[in-house]
Amino acid sequence: MQPGLLYAHPLFARHEVPRGHPEHAGRVAAVMQALQPLVDSGHLDMRTPTAADDDLLLLVHQRAHVDAIKGHAPAGGLVALDGDTFMGPNSLAAARHAAGAVVDAVDAVMSGEALRAFCAVRPPGHHAEPHRAMGFCLFSNVAIGARHARQRWGLKRVAVVDFDVHHGNGTQRVAESDPGILCASIHQSPLWPGTGAADETGPAGNVVNVPVAPGTEGAQWRAMVTTDLLPALAAFEPELILVSAGFDAHRDDPLAGLGLVEADYDWITRRLVAQARRTAGGRVVSSLEGGYDVQALGRCAFVHVHALLDG
Numbered sequence: 001m002q003p004g005l006l007y008a009h010p011l012f013a014r015h016e017v018p019r020g021h022p023e024h025a026g027r028v029a030a031v032m033q034a035l036q037p038l039v040d041s042g043h044l045d046m047r048t049p050t051a052a053d054d055d056l057l058l059l060v061h062q063r064a065h066v067d068a069i070k071g072h073a074p075a076g077g078l079v080a081l082d083g084d085t086f087m088g089p090n091s092l093a094a095a096r097h098a099a100g101a102v103v104d105a106v107d108a109v110m111s112g113e114a115l116r117a118f119c120a121v122r123p124p125g126h127h128a129e130p131h132r133a134m135g136f137c138l139f140s141n142v143a144i145g146a147r148h149a150r151q152r153w154g155l156k157r158v159a160v161v162d163f164d165v166h167h168g169n170g171t172q173r174v175a176e177s178d179p180g181i182l183c184a185s186i187h188q189s190p191l192w193p194g195t196g197a198a199d200e201t202g203p204a205g206n207v208v209n210v211p212v213a214p215g216t217e218g219a220q221w222r223a224m225v226t227t228d229l230l231p232a233l234a235a236f237e238p239e240l241i242l243v244s245a246g247f248d249a250h251r252d253d254p255l256a257g258l259g260l261v262e263a264d265y266d267w268i269t270r271r272l273v274a275q276a277r278r279t280a281g282g283r284v285v286s287s288l289e290g291g292y293d294v295q296a297l298g299r300c301a302f303v304h305v306h307a308l309l310d311g
């Protein structure tokens, strides 16, 4: 195994949500506990991310959205941005560091510090659209990293692969206006947010959606990744691969109805690393999205990160 980077920050456990909310601080605690053996063995080097400033957020988000999130941040208590999405006193700082983690990880792999990085962040990002927060997400962390890679490092083709069980609608919105970003999402359908049909390909054809039916298990899911996602990823010839790593397609997850197991996350991670080796200099940056059964989440995150380092 080669060494990789782990971006973590105490703020990720301090982003406040109402009691009983599925996207709670225990999620990152479980992930960090699961990854600790890789830190202890020297395979993962822990890094503290910086906060994304407004200029970075504006690579994806409209000024009005950034100002609204700043304006909503409460001095105490919670505010609801929609029925699912909340902010407490630490949420703005946590969200800035979540986006900043992906940006810092992109800089680290592009500068050759490491080939692989994982960002153990919350709040997640892939549902946040340019103009609004949505679905537990305040800023579109991975899309900001992709836009940053395009602008700061001059990359012509950055791929985002999203295997969270929910469609990555926010990332897709960004790809629809930047043909240098491939957005490839495999997700359950029907399921919230309801977007991500196979015929949503974007004006430049750089959006790939692979909807899978409720009840789908690993063998069929892998077959669809193999026929519908990986060829499009290979054809795009990405110079960098970013991963929206949600683990809520696991069979134990309470928010969805797919039947993946840990080995399926090992499998897809190795496929993505293999593609990165062919066209992207081996560079992969992965960032946590969903995953709401904390035991399964920890196990899946370990398998995913282990495969990132081992592939």
Ligand SMILES: [Zn+2]
Residues within 6 Å of the ligand: 164, 165, 166, 246, 248, 289, 290, 291
């Ligand atoms: Zn999800």
